[in-house]
Amino acid sequence: MPIIVRLDVLLAKRKVKSKDLAAHIGITEANLSLLKSGKVKGVRFATLAAICEYLECQPGDILEYHEDL
Amino acid sequence: MTKIDRNIRILKSIVIIMIVLMLGGQFWYWFAPFSSDFVETSHPIISQYGGLESLDPQQSALGFLITLAPKLALVWAMILLLKLSNALIAGKWFDQDSENHCTQIGRWLIIFVGLTILHRTLLVLLLTMNNPEGEHHFSVSVSTNDLMTLVPALLCLIIGHMVRIARSQRDELNEIV
Numbered sequence: 001m002p003i004i005v006r007l008d009v010l011l012a013k014r015k016v017k018s019k020d021l022a023a024h025i026g027i028t029e030a031n032l033s034l035l036k037s038g039k040v041k042g043v044r045f046a047t048l049a050a051i052c053e054y055l056e057c058q059p060g061d062i063l064e065y066h067e068d069l
Numbered sequence: 070m071t072k073i074d075r076n077i078r079i080l081k082s083i084v085i086i087m088i089v090l091m092l093g094g095q096f097w098y099w100f101a102p103f104s105s106d107f108v109e110t111s112h113p114i115i116s117q118y119g120g121l122e123s124l125d126p127q128q129s130a131l132g133f134l135i136t137l138a139p140k141l142a143l144v145w146a147m148i149l150l151l152k153l154s155n156a157l158i159a160g161k162w163f164d165q166d167s168e169n170h171c172t173q174i175g176r177w178l179i180i181f182v183g184l185t186i187l188h189r190t191l192l193v194l195l196l197t198m199n200n201p202e203g204e205h206h207f208s209v210s211v212s213t214n215d216l217m218t219l220v221p222a223l224l225c226l227i228i229g230h231m232v233r234i235a236r237s238q239r240d241e242l243n244e245i246v
Contacts, residue, residue, distance in 0.1 A: 031246045042245035 004064040005038045007051070014055050025050035074158055081154045084147050091140055099133040112136065114189060118196035118206075128195055135191045139184035146177035163239055168232040175225030182218050186211055 011018060022032040025047055034040050035047075048059055055061075070078075098112075115121055115132070124132060153170035161167050190209050197206040 027246055035246050040244055040246050041241060044245060047246055 001038060002066050002068075003038070004066055005036060005062065006064055007032075007036045007062055010055055010057060010061060011036075016055065021051065021054055024054045077154045077157055081151055084150055084154075088144050088147050091144060095133075095137055095140055099129065099136075112192065114192050115196065118193070124196070125199070128198070131195050132192065135188050135195060139181055139188050142177055142181040142184050146174050146181060149174045149177065163232055163236045165236070168229050168236065171225050171232060172229035175222045175229060178218060178222035178225065182215050182222065185215055185218075 011021065018032050018036070019029055022029045025032075027035075027047065031040075035043065043063075048062070051057075051062060052059060115124075121129070149170050153167060153174065156164055156167045156170065186209070190207070193206050193208045197204065200206075
């Protein structure tokens with residue numbers, strides 16, 4: 001999959017715990033963990049918007065496209 | 070209990086009664102000493118070829134087996150319907166088992182139609198097997214009832230396919246966070 005999820009990097013930069021983010025966006029920690037590791041087929045716009053709101057970032061900060069992957 | 074659950078339970082009771090009547094009737098027709106009128110009503114071919122009394126024990130035994138075959142196929146389809154009903158009552162509408170049961174019911178109904186057509190041919194061959202040479206009969210007949218049975222069979226196959234697609238879409242949706 002050429003889409004890389006940079007959520008773990010962003011969480012570290014913002015010093016935010018996964019548990020707090022999961023509680024804010026209303027998904028389980030297990031699903032957030034799957035999202036961080038890129039083991040999901042997709043992300044809902046609502047989830048993406050909630051993450052951007054909480055981490056004060058843009059979708060492009062979370063997702064990256066790498067052609068060679 | 071929801072309305073659909075109640076209806077499924079009613080359907081289950083009807084199916085169980087039908088299975089008992091069908092198998093009980095089969096034995097009654099062939100083995101009860103005063104049942105020839107029933108046999109002739111149930112199998113008009115037999116009355117056309119001289120009635121149950123004209124059959125020797127070997128023909129009777131074979132006739133029983135020949136007429137039993139399509140009934141067994143239908144009974145198995147009904148047992149699968151009972152299994153499907155149990156799965157639906159348990160809330161497994163889009164389960165792998167429900168999909169398999171639906172598809173299997175469709176397949177067994179098609180087998181039932183095939184065996185029904187075949188059993189009439191075999192019955193005529195059996196009833197005329199003791200006839201003199203050159204007087205053995207062979208017939209193939211397809212009735213509108215046979216064709217009508219294909220409608221629920223195809224519906225079951227289509228519903229099974231729809232459940233498979235719905236299940237794969239649900240699984241895919243579960244992988245979106």
